[in-house]
Amino acid sequence: MSDTLFDRLGGEPAMQAAVEGFYRRMLADDRVSEFFDDVDMDRQMAKQKAFLTFVCGGPVRYTGLDMRTAHAPLLSRGLNDGHVDVVIEHLAGTLRDLGVAEAHIAEVGALAESVRADVLGR
């Protein structure tokens, strides 16, 4: 019987604590920060928390359509594979900060990868 990483990290409170670090990494990174200009930061962080919960195997489901719809406006602003790579990089960094083992970080990366095509509208 396997707990999800989400459970082992401590569930929702752990996601709440982790998302601030994750969001700070994104905002401070020039490669992706432009996509976060002029957004409502509180709403944006709520979305980041949902994404983090999802990739840690928590109780969040995205349909492919959800991901496509949410990111479609960003495609016209140049969203590409490089940006998705940056997100996955920062997910890994956030989890490393939480002391998560590399094997589990790889699992998370795989879950994040699974939405790449939908995010990029392919």
Place this chain on the structure above:
Amino acid sequence: MAGVVRGGQRYELRGGESVLDGLIRHGVPVSSSCRAGHCRSCLLRAENPPEEAQSGLKQTLRERGHFLACLCVPTADLILIDDDASLHTRAEIIARRVLAPDIVRLWLRPEQPLDFVPGQFVTLQRDDGLTRSYSLASLPREGWLELHIRRVAGGQMSRWLHDEVEIGTEVTLAGPFGDCYYARGRPTQPLLLAGVGTGLAPLYGIVRDALEHGHDGPVTLWQAALRPDRLYYEEELRSLTSRWPNLTYRACTREGHAARPDVVIGSLPEVMLGDLSDCAAIRAFLCGDPTLVHQLKKRLFLAGVPLGEIHADAFVPSSSPATRQ
């Protein structure tokens, strides 16, 4: 079965049905997107919403009854609060004083006392319908409502309030509205307040509210303006620092030569950030020009201030009748 009461009408919910699903089923328009508690599109207000429907919301929003309709499965009738249907009160303009070349202070006496929390705002409607929003600078105990009005180039309301309106004129107020206020409960927490221009108005209320209710952690109030001659309330703010030893008052202007030795010339975010320590413990209040408020919010967050502890009130200029100013 529990129901949702909205605008005097009751909508029955099915067992286990969320407020969002129920209202939509009844044909009531409610914004939504993710339907899973993440996107905040379905944010509503009610009296005593269930706690689990407030997951992730900051303390001030929770206290004011905000909740996520998609997460809300009430066990008893839930009464929604509709801001659009807020009380209207007649109020008389009882005094006007020039505070700075582009700022006047108005005092109003409402027909009935307004039940507000310092930091909230009202919308002021002239008898011909012209309406603008202004933050309250006063405290409920003061008995009058204080507004700081900036002269907006080409602005109809500000021209009227600065140049034309006579003392004794009546207007209609709606509200109070807004969630930028001092929530009680952590009196030793460092507070950081920054008001740009008339952004000082709500902070003048908030800072006194905090201090008068026993906040004894370090409180730093930054006042910012374009130039030193636009700074106002120096005497009032100094008098506050004399009264409250834990209050520090700092001023910053973008340009100019400081006639006052305590005024720092520079970019507010740079100046403020250079001064910070222990960011993770801070609660911040940022009010005024939207660009600067947003920039400050981002910089403070990046410096380590928790996002839920940053209360921002951006004064968005009006482009339509009842918009924040």
